[in-house]
Amino acid sequence: xxxxxxxxxxxxxxxxxxxxxxxxxxxxxxxxxxxxxxxxxxxxxxxxxxxxxxxxxxxxxxxxxxxxxxxxxxxxxxxxxxxxxxxxxxxxxxxxxxxxxxxxxxxxxxxxxxxxxxxxxxxxxxxxxxxxxxxxxxxxxxxxxxxxxxxxxxxxxxxxxxxxxxxxxxxxxxxxxxxxxxxxxxxxxxxxxxxxxxxxxxxxxxxxxxxxxxxxxxxxxxxxxxxxxxxxxxxxxxxxxxxxxxxxxxxxxxxxxxxxxxxxxxxxxxxxxxxxxxxxxxxxxxxxxxxxxxxxxxxxxxxxxxxxxxxxxxxxxxxxxxxxxxxxxxxxxxxxxxxxxxxxxxxxxxxxxxxxxxxxxxxxxxxxxxxxxxxxxxxxxxxxxxxxxxxxxxxxxxxxxxxxxxxxxxxxxxxxxxxxxxxxxxxxxxxxxxxxxxxxxxxxxxxxxxxxxxxxxxxxxxxxxxxxxxxxxxxxxxxxxxxxx
Numbered sequence: 476x477x478x479x480x481x482x483x484x485x486x487x488x489x490x491x492x493x494x495x496x497x498x499x500x501x502x503x504x505x506x507x508x509x510x511x512x513x514x515x516x517x518x519x520x521x522x523x524x525x526x527x528x529x530x531x532x533x534x535x536x537x538x539x540x541x542x543x544x545x546x547x548x549x550x551x552x553x554x555x556x557x558x559x560x561x562x563x564x565x566x567x568x569x570x571x572x573x574x575x576x577x578x579x580x581x582x583x584x585x586x587x588x589x590x591x592x593x594x595x596x597x598x599x600x601x602x603x604x605x606x607x608x609x610x611x612x613x614x615x616x617x618x619x620x621x622x623x624x625x626x627x628x629x630x631x632x633x634x635x636x637x638x639x640x641x642x643x644x645x646x647x648x649x650x651x652x653x654x655x656x657x658x659x660x661x662x663x664x665x666x667x668x669x670x671x672x673x674x675x676x677x678x679x680x681x682x683x684x685x686x687x688x689x690x691x692x693x694x695x696x697x698x699x700x701x702x703x704x705x706x707x708x709x710x711x712x713x714x715x716x717x718x719x720x721x722x723x724x725x726x727x728x729x730x731x732x733x734x735x736x737x738x739x740x741x742x743x744x745x746x747x748x749x750x751x752x753x754x755x756x757x758x759x760x761x762x763x764x765x766x767x768x769x770x771x772x773x774x775x776x777x778x779x780x781x782x783x784x785x786x787x788x789x790x791x792x793x794x795x796x797x798x799x800x801x802x803x804x805x806x807x808x809x810x811x812x813x814x815x816x817x818x819x820x821x822x823x824x825x826x827x828x829x830x831x832x833x834x835x836x837x838x839x840x841x842x843x844x845x846x847x848x849x850x851x852x853x854x855x856x857x858x859x860x861x862x863x864x865x866x867x868x869x870x871x872x873x874x875x876x877x878x879x880x881x882x883x884x885x886x887x888x889x890x891x892x893x894x895x896x897x898x899x900x901x902x903x904x905x906x907x908x909x910x911x912x913x914x915x916x917x918x919x920x921x922x923x924x925x926x927x928x929x930x931x932x933x934x935x936x937x938x939x940x941x942x943x944x945x946x947x948x949x950x951x952x953x954x955x956x957x958x959x960x
Contacts, residue, residue: 477828480610480611480612480773481506481508481602481609481610481611482506482507482508482588482609482610482611482612482807483500483505483506483507483611483612483626483661484496484500484505484506484507484508484611484612484613484614484615484809485507485508485510485602485609485611485613485614485615486500486507486508486509486510486512486614486615486787487602487615487616487617487618487754488510488512488518488615488616488618488619488750488787489509489510489511489513489515489516489517489518489577489589490517490518490519490520490521490617490619490785490786490797491518491520491787491797491798491801492615492617492619492784492785492787492796492797492800492801492804493509493511493518493615493617493618493784493785493801494509494516494517494577494582494616494635494731494801495560495617495784495797495798495801495804495805496784496801496804496805497582497585498582498587498803499801499802499805499809500584500587500808500809501582501585501586501587501679502552502585502808503588503805503809504586504589504863505809507586507587508586508587508590508609508611509582509587509588509589509590510590510591510592510594510602510604511589511590511591511719512591512593512594512618513591514565514581514591515574515577515933515960516574516577516578516582516589517570517571517573517574517577518619518785519619519638519786519901520794520797521570521574521577521637521658522570523591523638523639523641523642525764525794526569526570526573526790527566527569527570527642528642528659528662528663528666528826530565530566530569530640531562531566531642531663531665531666531827532662532665532666532826532827532828534562534565534666534670535665535666535667535669535670535959536669537544537719537826538557538669538670538671539669539702540958541554542554542815542858543684543865545760546865547762547865550718551800552845553764554671554672557647557648557670558673558700559644559645559646559647559670560645560646562647563643563645564588564672566642566689568576578650579682579853586743587839588801590604590605591855592604592605593605593753594754595753595754595755595758596754596755596756596758596759596761597758597770598758598759599611599758599759599760599761599778599780599781600608600614600676600780602614602909603687607716609835612778613781613782613808613809614759614780614782615781615782615784615804615808616754616768616776616781616782616783616784616787617783617784617785617787617797617801618749618750618751618754618785618787619749619750619785619786619787620747620748620749620750620786620787621637621639621746621747621748621750622637622638622639622743622744622746622747622748623743623746623748623907624637624743625654625712625743625745626697627654627712627714627715628713628715629714629716630717630741632716632717633715633716633717633723633724633741634723634741635715635741635742635743636740636741636742637742637743637744638744639660641663641742644740647667647670647671647672648667648672648738648739648740649672649673649738649739649924650672650673650674650722650737650738650739650740651663651664651667651672651673651674651675651738651739651740651741651742652673652674652675652677652723652725652736652738652740652741652742653674653675653676653677653741653742653744654712654725654741654742654743654744654745655676655677655678655742655743655745655746656676656678656679656680656682656683656684656685656848657684657686657744657745657746658684659743659744660676660678660683660744661676661683661684661695661699661827662823662825662826662827663742663744664676664699664704665698665699665702665704665827665828668697668699668702668703668704669702669860670888673703673705673738674704675704675705675707675736676699676704676706676707676740676848677710677712677725677727677736678706678707678708678709678710679709679710679711679712680708680709681708681709682696682708683696683699683706683708684696684825684831685858686831687825687831687833687837687885688833688837688838688839688885689839689870690852690870690872690885690887691831691833691870691872691885691886691887692831692887694829694831694869694870694887694888695825695827695829695831695887698827698828698829698868703867705736707727707729707734707736708729709729709730710727710728710729710734711723711727711728711729712726712727713726713727713728713733714726714742718737718918721739722738722739722758723738723739723740723741724736724737724738725738725741728873730731739753747786747792749763749766749786749787749788749789750769750786750787751763751767751768751787751910758775759778759781761776761777761778761781762777762869764789766789766790767783767786767787767788767789767790768783768787768788768789770782770783772801772815772816773803773813773814773815773816774788774807774816775801775807778796778833780806780808782804782808783798784797784801784804784820785797785800785801789897791818791821793821793823795821795822796818799816799821800816803815803816803857819835819902820834820835820899820903821834822834822863822892822894822895822896822899822901824891824894824895828889829868829869829887829888829889829891830886830887830888830889830890830891830892831885831886831887831891832885832886832887832891832892832894832895833883833884833885833886833897834883834884834895834898834899834902835874835881835882835883835884835902836874836883837874837883837885838850838872838874838885840883841876841882841883842872845874845879846877846882847874847875847876847882848875848876848877848878848879849875849921849932850872850873850874850875850878851872851873851875851928851929851931852870852871852872852873852928853870853871853872853873853924853925853927853928853931854867854869854870854871855867855868855869855870855871855876855921855924857890857924857925857927858919858921858923858927859918859919859923860919860920860921860923861888861889861921861924863919864889866888866889868888869886869887869888869889869891869923870886870887870888871884871885871886871888871894871928872884872885872886872928872946873908873929875908875932879932881898881901881902881906881907881908881911881929882915883902884898884925884928886924886925888921888924889921890921893921894921894922894924894925897911897922908929908930908933909933910931911925911926911929912926912933913932
């Protein structure tokens with residue numbers, strides 16, 4: 476008879492993916508152990524990422540609206556200097572409120588054991604935790620990721636911030652130098668600039684948000700530049716060094732010339748690294764790379780009873796992706812179903828103002844796959860709600876296949892993340908443009924932009940010369956009326 480393990484499911488990591496697996500496994504009756512190395516559950520997203528950053532963005536938005544009072548017909552308002560300690564306290568309160576949902580007590584009530592400490596594999600079914608050995612039938616690695624710090628000469632001596640330290644600062648940085656041009660760099664660059672800090676963003680690529688559609692990314696970059704963010708693009712980092720009066724210098728080369736920017740703080744925002752150090756994966760026979768775990772479509776590692784989910788996979792570094800992957804793992808590890816992860820319609824969103832959201836294929840991806848048929852663009856300038864609220868900047872871009880099937884959508888504009896939701900449903904449910912264009916929406920709403928974009932190809936077909944000629948023959952319509960009534 477096979478050995479009975481102490482636990483049916485062992486989950487390493489208490490972030491979005493790990494909590495999803497632990498909750499599902501425990502509620503399905505599996506004896507479950509959740510192990511987290513930090514002293515609290517919730518992961519990077521709750522404590523150092525999604526939640527505090529969005530709380531900060533909301534505060535920055537409120538201050539930015541004060542500066543725009545005149546745009547709404549109100550008297551001009553002079554915004555006073557920001558007390559960042561007060562901003563930090565608000566962020567901490569938001570995090571604390573959400574933390575209650577991710578408390579150990581809640582997961583224990585669901586039936587899971589919860590322990591804190593450093594775990595490492597000592598076998599393919601066994602870990603060591605605080606001097607004890609614990610074995611399990613199925614193991615899930617969901618240990619998340621951390622900020623990647625560039626190997627830049629002098630940076631270690633100069634000092635830097637990552638997302639872990641950024642939200643607990645005692646005072647607003649006088650001049651924040653951000654290394655990177657992705658989501659974290661751009662969101663935090665705009666937020667701190669709106670709060671009153673000088674911000675310089677140093678990006679090695681020729682444009683911001685290099686993964687995104689250039690038409691969409693250009694709108695965001697233009698807004699940041701208009702709000703005073705100093706964009707240094709196409710920059711090759713050379714060194715960092717201490718400057719006078721406690722300042723920090725970043726040296727880089729651009730267009731063959733060497734430049735130096737002097738700031739009070741440096742934020743490293745050049746991607747993420749999977750948290751695999753110290754896990755002892757070799758003892759378990761688990762294959763991995765510098766990027767993350769090596770997984771199959773069912774999120775199994777090289778050992779079929781060990782699964783991976785969340786940022787530790789090295790791909791799709793979003794909290795909603797981690798939650799989705801957690802569900803795939805529950806199906807495989809607990810229910811023993813051969814469910815595969817499908818990322819074709821996984822949405823992503825940048826929470827700057829304007830926001831940028833994408834679901835499905837971009838124009839470049841569709842063209843590269845040989846599937847691109849047509850691109851439909853609908854500007855927010857034609858949306859009455861956006862014009863009324865003074866947010867008519869941006870566009871909605873539909874990517875259609877050769878037969879007119881919706882392949883993807885990209886939106887840059889107000890509430891883009893919310894506006895992308897119906898397209899995510901449409902793509903997942905394989906709904907046609909007719910269903911989107913035929914929906915009756917309240918007026919005036921931002922959501923009408925998606926309806927109008929979906930209706931463009933249909934309108935061109937309906938109001939075309941062949942249809943007019945056909946109706947003329949069948950119904951006797953005579954075309955344009957006389958002009959000399």
